[in-house]
Amino acid sequence: MRQTPSGGAGNGAAADPGLMSIGAVLNVLREEFPEVTISKIRFLESEGLIEPQRTPSGYRKFSAGDVERLGQVLRMQRDHYLPLKVIRGHLEAVERGDALPLPVLSRQGDGDVPEPVPEAPTAARIGRSRLLTAAGVDERTLAEWESYGLLAPVEDGVYDAEAVTVAGLLTELGRFGIEPRHLRAMKAAADREAGLVDQVVAPLKRHRNPQTRAHAEARTKELVALTVKLHAALVRTALGVRLP
Template structure:
């Protein structure tokens, strides 16, 4: 009888991630380990073995690099923080990769939300600030048994909003960015919808891939355009 392995080797990790991060390589994964970002277990013969937690961590690292241009030192800091423990429940990549070991995961997908009170303690933020973010629809919440519940995917938004507050940028100012993102999302949906409506077996998978690619490309485009405008602004005063 075939027994399921509860780990994969470095080559399998690269093979599976290649689809989502084409620039990944075994040497890169080893390098990330040497930099202290990953810590896979080893077999008796010193082979690296990657489990569920390593896979999620690697996805997080690659995502932070690709989407936010975050340096490894900052990613390392984030991984070691409380925030990452909360975000650890974001298993998008897990669902996509469909690793056997992950399908057997003990982490419940239903358990990806956190109560407002708990969040305030963990992020050390003011309740009024969080309420303002919810009132302005900057972050979304659900009500469950008279308690406000926030999805873990919203946590990064809260963290960034807290950082922006240091520059005097209030939650009400962020409404503007919600409007921008809604328009951008609608634009992407217009492109993805015909693919979904084609009705083929793999239409949703294909549309998901298109949406992810466009998210990344438009994010990069926006980033570069903002940078260009800011550069022009600063050059006026040189």
């Protein structure tokens, strides 16, 4: 783990002219990474990739080294599609003085040219009869779920494979007396969350760089994971429930 530079939150960090606010850092990074956001910078901090100093009032202050490190992290995500855990381990090894090559997930043969970035794969599909069998329900139940918008075919008689997971959860909730009509608000909330995620990744999808466009899928998965965690935490907080 990186050590926070000397002169931290209680030692006049705000007065150091060499330190930058998070907004200033965002402006610097956006020259190379137009899709980066303040939320992304805060997320990388929460994952231990950077440790900015703090002013006595709690504001983040970034050194030139912090900004350089952020650029390295974002570059490895964008150009090499490395997960944060791998990136963190690589940077920590470099800081220890270990001369390690950058991890590579896939290469083309024995040469030095990376494989072309593949197009986003088509999501797996499942037919209606297979969905009924996998979920253990009949046509009437599936039709009821569809009438409330909880499940919908992507084309005639064909569903996204995630429909199996949704069907299983609907069945489990039904055992507690929670009926499809009770879940309309949850579906509406999920649609709004999906719209928010799509709004964030839309600039990536429109970017001229094909690697940046391909990176939109990884960014979408990252945001989905965060929204699911937040949703679960908010429900637990509202109910006053703490899970082990």
